[in-house]
Amino acid sequence: MTERKLRVTGRLGLHARAAANLVRIANQFRSEIKLRRLDTPLSRAEAADAKSILSILNLAASCGTDLLLTADGVDEEQAINEITVLFVRQFDEGDPIPVERHASTSPEFRVKGLGVSDGVAIGRVLRVQGSTSDLYRASIDEQDIEHERRRFRAAVRASRTQLESIKTRAERELGRGHAYIFDAHLLFLDDAKLTRDVEDYIVKEHANAEWAARVVGDRLLSIYTQISDEYLRERGSDIEDVIQRLLANLTGQERTYPSLSEDAVIVAQDILPSTIAELDLKYVKAIATDAGGWTSHMSIIARGIGLTAVVGLRDFYHRTRTGEKIIVDARRGEVILHPLPETIDHYQFSMNTVAPSLTLEEPVASGPVITKDGVSIVLRANVELPTEFEAVRRFGASGIGLFRSEFLLSRPGLMLSEEEQYLAYRRLIEAAGDDGAVVRLLDVGGEIGRDLSERLERNPALGLRAVRFDLRHPEVMRTQVRAILRAATAGPLSVVLPMVADVADVRQAKSVIEHELSSMRANGIPVSPVRVGAMIEVPSAVLTSEKIAREVDFFELGTNDLVQYTLAVDRGNHEVSDWFRTLHPAVLYEIDRTLTSARQAGIPVIVCGEMASTPAYAVVLIGMGSVDLSMTPALIPRLRSVLSQIDAASAHTIARKCLACATADEVEEIVRVEFRSKWPDVFPPKSLPA
Ligand code: PEP
Ligand code: MG
Secondary structure, X not given: OEEEEEEOOOOOOOOHHHHHHHHHHHOOOOOEEEEEEOOOOOOOOOOEEXXXXXXXXXXXXXXXXXXXEEEEXXXXXXXXXXXXXXXXXXXXXXXXXXXXXXXXXXXXXXEEOEEOOOOEEEEEEXXXXXXXXXXXXXXXXXXXXXXXXXXXXXXXXXXXXXXXXXXXXXXXXXXHHHHHHHHHHHHHHHOXXXXXXXHHHHHHXXXXXXXXXXXXXXXXXHHHOOOOOHHHHHOHHHHHHHHHHHHHHHHXXXXXXXXXXXXEEEEEOOOOHHXXXXXXXXXXEXXXXXXXXXXXXXXXXXXXXXXXXXXXXXXXXXXXXXXXXXXXEOOOOEEEEOOOHHHHHHHHHHHHHOOOOOOOXXXXXOOOEEXXXXXXXXXXXXXXOHHHHHHHHHOOOOOEEEEEHXXXXXXXXXXXXXXXXXXXXXXXXXXXXXXXXXXXXXXXXXXXXXXXXXXXXXXHHHOOOHHHHHXXXXXXXXXXXXXXXXXXXXXXXXXXXXXXXXXXXXXXXXXXXXXXXXXXXXXXXXXXXXXXXXXXXXXXXXXXXXXXXXXXXXXXXXHHHHHHHHHOOOOOOHHHHHHOOOOOHHHHHHXXXXXXXXXXXXXXXXXXXXHHHOHHHHHHHHHOOOOEEXXXXXXXXXXXXXHOOOOHHHHHHXXXXXXXXXXXXXXXXXXXXXXXXXXXXXXXXXXXXX
16 A cells, blocks of 8 residues: 655636546546644544545535555556646646635625514525425335436436536536536436435335435535535535436426435425425524514414514625624524624623523413313414424423324325325324324415416415315325225314315215215225314305304314405415404404304304414403413413413403494504403513514
């Protein structure tokens, strides 16, 4: 074996272009050639394979780094000599491209938005383009694994052809200095660290090629983002670039995908809830989006999983670049790009001194909460993702009041099998305990799962959404109903129909459920009947609620959509968020009417929109006669404490006054004045409508 000490002297270090030249020379020799950093203890220093570009890049060798080069084999001497010459010639880089170091020189920049969850996070920007970046995980049968590997190899070949032609064009139009980088991209594609690992993952995990490529890509990227040299670290975007090209070729679509590093702060114009559901939350520290409001699903999920998020930042996305330092302060509803060192110090200090309020580990109270005048209020959990199941007990919820089942679908166009759904509902029942769980039939279309409805609709919120989608796709609905009826044998499970417009929707949906129940029974499949409820969340359902109440076992009041459809205000559009007024008298009349219809028919009502979890609004609901509220589990302890300190009789008097108002401003003024005088210790000014 021959070895030699070498120092990296190129100004940009051993970055992608330089590494590409090194790999090309190393590959001309038969010897095994390795490079190791000399500033790391031998036991921890991983030797990089000089024939693998990804391996070389992981050395993170910036200018001035000392390395030990070793070669072992028939031509070791010659290999060492030629590589030494390459180091001396500073990797034959030609005209260096100017180094841009925006991040360190840009001034601190603050933008106000809406904090929709708790917490503060310091990390680095990861831009996620477009609103439809979805990846999915599919289980591949043994006999299809070879096909999946061939698909991946075909994507590698297609990527190579594309890159070769891009490189030729870049050489012609931009000069060799710029075209070099595509040599590096081509080497990534040939690197066994990437291709072999992806294929191994497909085989071992029975995963689809897209998923395998993303997982392997994320792993490579997360190593890369730990590099301390800023310039080298930012070159991680080259790996990201190649992974995205592979993914685009695999899916046959021009798409971009999130690639996550250790301290990623996702910055996007808009982000689909299914994308959040898909993100590897181990790596995501926070989310900052241009679009969105308090009740958009992205925000609801962020609260549910305790992810720091600020939305409604308007044109923030365009000001950022991947890799830039960022602070997301959801408590103040602010993001800070390029924070100054003193700003970071300040935040680090406050993060260490303020305990996160939503993730307390101490045991909390459970069961109904009793108001001071003895009214018992049930507090249930809304859950979207299986990761939230354990929070149901942790935060003392009385079962699951709403399971938004569409979040089980992680891939556009992909429906879960009956068996997969059955297992998910079994877990749901287990998480809910004796108080039971309510599964909402798929509420796709509109904001969620746009991709499932094959065409883009002109107006998705008014389109083929929720129960309309279910009725239009009977095979999808039947699969879900069958899974629910089978799971219901294991414990109390109910079904709620999303966004019914009237009795006709209810009757049609119920007939599907009844038909499945009897045909499964006839075939000897163990099933159990379920209670069927209706979501009341569009004005026509409110106006016919007396009739709907006679056909169902319970109501769920979806106040998020009720406000949206009553006031004609898009719940996800920050431009109109000033018009999204939960305490609008029109909304209050509708709630009052729905509660009255249910009372007369003798059925219960669960209020499950975000209104239920906002203390001041919840007290108005109690005043109108609500006794069953469902919300993000982490918000239950706070509401429990508030409700235990108020009395329902006073709430009732205040609610009557609110119902007599003409405008949202008038209602809010009453709430401010009355709450402050009745319960000054319970409602500090910050907790009341502004
Ligand atoms: C609602 O509309 O209030 C509701 C609970 O459902 P979602 O937020 O999922 O539309
Ligand atoms: Mg709704």
